[in-house]
Amino acid sequence: MIRGVIIINDQGKPRLIKFYDYQPIEKQHDIIRNIYTVLCNRAENVSNFVQADSTFGPDTRLVYKTFATLYFIVIFDESENELAILDLMQVFVETLDKCFSNVCELDIVFNFSKVHTILNEIILGGQVVEMSSAEVVKAVDEISWSHFSFPLFPFLSHTQTHTNTRLTDSRLHVLCRQEKNKFSHSSSNATSGWQRR
Template identity: 40%
Template sequence: MINAVLVFNNSGQPRLTKFYSQLDTSVQQRLISEIFTLVSHRPDSACNFLPLPPLLASSSKPTTPSEPHNDTPSLITYRHYATLYFIIISTSTESPLALLDLIQVFVEALDRLFENVCELDLIFNFETLHAVLAEMIVGGVVVETALDKVVEGVKSQGRVAKRPVNESRSGGGLGLGSFGRAGDLVWAGR
């Protein structure tokens, strides 16, 4: 099960925080802060998976011993594209490789919908960002991974924000960088 999907910029500012499991706000804030610190300080040669820190994992365990522990968050899977980190927190029952593929489809769907997506698109069009995620994950369960179906689902909802006609897309505007076309996604080595 997927417990959370997080997107941060390189400075640690959250661009998306979606939790699928019930956690206190203070635990969520601590989780967001510590996860970004862990992921952003990893060397480029490190793999894209790491265990959830014990301090955080213990705060989200079931309160009664009779409840199963297989739904306890225990794994962080992430990818770093251009100026953004895409992070999924899941249980150990999820395949880390499948989660990397899910992140890839998420980014490619955003890229298709925004035609060279950049960080500003995510900031000012968060409805589209959430609509893409809702097409892919419902209640922490992956329901769709076909890129074309995800994009068409969002378009059919009318949730794609339109840019002003005069807006120039050359150079990424404020130097925030774009992800490039879907076939040319820039992966920052992680």
């Protein structure tokens, strides 16, 4: 099982933190600090695989890969294959690159919601669910279209947009029809009043 995915920059600032088992905030800070200390002190010619027994307990490993100024880190137990995790990291980075067209650290910082969506399409509950970069990009585009760029959202009330962050297509269709009816009803009243004068 995958225990966590972390992205930190070369100065130790976390850019993405996702744990698949509960870790208190203080423990998360300790984990990130310990990982950064280990990675900074490693020579460039050593393996990308690190035993993480002291931080997470027995049979826990850590794989990292450096892309530009970022460390991509995956923490996992003995049930996962180290080389498969390394390949998973490559798929994640390729998907980020496709979604943001030449991804950089600022894309991850300012689009953290989309980055979490991409990660959730690849890993769910600590299990790998998709390894095809094209399928992940397709799913993320569908989610982005339905949640962020749909023109209905300005008409929805504040409570509807915050409580229904993941609207289903049928619910979205019903809301759209209701708003359209309200809008056309108020428009017809306004135009009929204007024509009478």
